[in-house]
Amino acid sequence: MADKVLVYSRFPKTMMARFAERFELLDTGGKPAREMFSADRLGGIRALLTAGGSPLGAEAMDLFPKLGTIVCYGTGYDGVDLKAAASRNIAVGHSPGANAASVADIAMTLMLATTRRILVADQYVRSGDWAASKPSPMMRPQAGMPGRRIGVYGMGEIGRKIAARCAAFESEIGYFSRSKYDLPYQYFPSLEALADWCSVLMIAVRAGAETRHVVDAEILGRLGADGYVVNISRGSVIDEKALVAALTDKTIAGAGLDVFEKEPHAPDALTALPNVVFAPHIGGHTLESHVAMQNCVLANLTAFFEGRPLPYAVKSA
Amino acid sequence: MADKVLVYSRFPKTMMARFAERFELLDTGGKPAREMFSADRLGGIRALLTAGGSPLGAEAMDLFPKLGTIVCYGTGYDGVDLKAAASRNIAVGHSPGANAASVADIAMTLMLATTRRILVADQYVRSGDWAASKPSPMMRPQAGMPGRRIGVYGMGEIGRKIAARCAAFESEIGYFSRSKYDLPYQYFPSLEALADWCSVLMIAVRAGAETRHVVDAEILGRLGADGYVVNISRGSVIDEKALVAALTDKTIAGAGLDVFEKEPHAPDALTALPNVVFAPHIGGHTLESHVAMQNCVLANLTAFFEGRPLPYAVKSA
Structure with missing residues (x-):
């Protein structure tokens, strides 16, 4: 049997x-x-x-x-x-x-889709607004990847693969994790210091009680108005209410989210926002x-x- | 003066x-x-x-x-x-x-957005279908980047930057261009051979009379049902009618397009398709x-x- x-x-x-x-x-x-x-x-x-x-x-x-x-x-x-x-x-x-490569790849997908505003771009073409030369403030040139400061929070297998991919885009890489590793990236001794430095915060830390809501209003504020946050770890790492507020009042520029606090539910206040790219927890989904x-x-x-x-x-x- | x-x-x-x-x-x-x-x-x-x-x-x-x-x-x-x-x-x-880095980055953005179906994913979350556990055939797992065969057509500055980025995603890289270069990627002596080999064709060739419509029904057919085409060069390189047909009858799986034959017009038959990600020629737009x-x-x-x-x-x- x-x-x-x-x-x-x-x-x-x-x-x-x-x-x-x-x-x-x-x-x-x-x-x-x-x-x-x-x-x-x-x-x-x-x-x-x-x-x-x-x-x-x-x-x-x-x-x-x-x-x-x-x-x-x-x-x-x-x-x-x-x-x-x-x-x-x-x-x-x-x-x-x-699933480390697959998850790292969704992180890259979300970062690029968010910073290059691919949802807006796609809709701009499909709607006919482009053909009509209708101006779109959302389509103004943005900062690109070369020289961009990418902060990786968590340097496990997924964090390392994210860092390696970002390096190929000619970006600068910094990271914060409990340990400093022998890696060719700048180490920051705290999440606060990493958030001050970077323009995109990639959350790749292992979730648990000690990381619950560590990305809060203060950390998001440190990213600044040109800052983005991408989360492919667990929804619990971000204070989702603080994130909605930061995105709504333009404290940060945008977000890419594969994970949420209460899956499969993404709050309406979040899904109503145009400056976010969502995925239904498909990081490991290849x-x-x-x-x-x-x-x-x-x-x-x-x-x-x-x-x-x-x-x-x-x-x- | x-x-x-x-x-x-x-x-x-x-x-x-x-x-x-x-x-x-x-x-x-x-x-x-x-x-x-x-x-x-x-x-x-x-x-x-x-x-x-x-x-x-x-x-x-x-x-x-x-x-x-x-x-x-x-x-x-x-x-x-x-x-x-x-x-x-x-x-x-x-x-x-x-603008080579910026254009290479939009190529990567379109490839990842298309192969990871980020438009569908975003809509699946925003619509509430995910929360309702509504099945979505478009959300079935797809092949990821590690081991994927990426064919780069044209090995100028943009093609090289696309190849370097794809290599960081653990993909295999092949290319076709008029000349064979001292590069760590597999050279193919013809576009036909490259299309037979690859699952994603990245068009990075310089446009001109000699490249007009070279990506035609035959080349698209060689990519196959799991194949994708990404164009960040010029719309003239693809036979747009053949592309619409190939996408409609599932000869290929999808496309990512930043350029079109008659800009700023993307044909309605193209923009109606769900398996394409569009951008309004924003490749160099950072x-x-x-x-x-x-x-x-x-x-x-x-x-x-x-x-x-x-x-x-x-x-x-």
């Missing part, structure tokens, strides 16, 4: 196909597990597959008395209470780096990165059921 | 400000010069400032019997009849490379590149009026 895996979050069926070949999937579709399956069936569950951002605390873990592993599809694991897992001897796994993330999930689940340590375990803080 | 310069094309006043400080500008606003100024005034004109894409043939040159120079604002000079100019001893100048182009224009005009050769002369074919 195939090993059972409970699918805790809502995933498209196509993303589960390779797991279904190897395991018996109990798919909750993101609904409460107790509504979907009998206590008897849940009682036998040893492995759980989740999206790293889905809240998964002690109470949820206790629904599954035999639970031995929580495997996150993707890099993030911010929804998982790591202490609660550790105290229950539940191994937590993820897919480190598997064919190759799904394959790479699935490889990590499969390796983690296989190792667990064979009694081996997870090859892609989350390193507990 | 300040030297006189006739402004032959339509330019925003802000782009002319630095020239107005040094020269007396006779600005046609893009209208026929004879309608705007007396024959007497035109007769004294020795220098003409134009957009390189504006048609400027023998007949137009003969309106100005004392014409000694045609200075193009920007890199292109495809609108200028070089033979007619040469036979009249008119020196033609341009701004080589001044603050730095305008400054750099203006520097070239000023250097050319100053040299001309001082009786020196143009420092940024077009090398006649």
Whole structure:
């Protein structure tokens, strides 16, 4: 009989196909597990597959008395209470780096689309305003990439790939992270100092309690009227209300956002703004990165059921 | 008295400000010069400032019997009849490379926006469809940049900058141009061979009679159903009717277009398509590149009026 895996979050069926070949999937579709399956069936569950951002605390873990592993599809694991897992001897796994290029690329896409105002540009052509030579203040020349100061917040795999891409655009790169690395970019000792220096703040930091709302009204103010913020990490890192205010009163010039505080909901006050480019959390959403993330999930689940340590375990803080 | 310069094309006043400080500008606003100024005034004109894409043939040159120079604002000079100019001893100048980074960046912006479907993504979030978990076939995962085969057509300054940027995205780079260069990219001996190989064709070739409609139905067919074309050169390089057909019947997956056959008009059949990202010829449209182009224009005009050769002369074919 195939090993059972409970699918805790809502995933498209196509993303589960390779797991279904190897395991018996109990798919909750993101609904409460107790509504979907009998206590008897849940009682036998040893492995759980989740999206790293889905809240998964002690109470949820206790629904599954035999639970031995929580495997996150993707890099993030911010929804998982790591202490609660550790105290229950539940191994937590993820897919480190598997989607780093794809996420870095959406960061670049959002930065370029925002700074070059591609939504406005596209609409200007489609509407016929260009053909009618109708003036568009939004289409005035803006600063380009050469010499632009890009501040990367967080220098993990995604941050490094963002920095490498920006360097090819002849931009200057600075970064802030807990550690200073041997990298050819200028290190700033604080997020404040980075925000003072840069004109585009790329948020690539790992999300968690300590990074919640660190990009607040003060940091946005330091970016200035020509400043942009791009977030491909987690919505929790930005104080979304402060962001709406900064964009509305032109404290900053624009934003590119792939993530939001309460997904899949982007507040109306935010989506009404013309100087933002939105994406529905598709950072890791390419064919190759799904394959790479699935490889990590499969390796983690296989190792667990064979009694081996997870090859892609989350390193507990 | 300040030297006189006739402004032959339509330019925003802000782009002319630095020239107005040094020269007396006779600005046609893009209208026929004879309608705007007396024959007497035109007769004294020795220098003409134009957009390189504006048609400027023998007949137009003969309106100005004392014409000694045609200075193009920007890199292109495809609108200028070089033979007619040469036979009249008119020196033609341009701004080589001044906007190369800016144009390469719009190429990258269009490629990323098209392949990552950022217009659809933005609309998916803004419309509330994401919040409603409404499925969107356009939002299915697509191939990303790592390992993607990017074909660069034309290896001048813009082509090289596009290639360098794509390399940072971990893509494979191939190119076709008249000459093979000592570059770390795969050379293809024909556009056909490049189109067979690549999934994104970046058009960065200098436009002219010999490149008119070279990207035709056959070349587009070779790109295939997963293929994209991005054009930041001139609209004339693509057979626009063939492009509309290829995009409509899904012969190719999408396109990113900054240039069109008859600017500022993009055909309705084209602008109705969802799998295209449009820009109103803003490739060179950044603050730095305008400054750099203006520097070239000023250097050319100053040299001309001082009786020196143009420092940024077009090398006649």
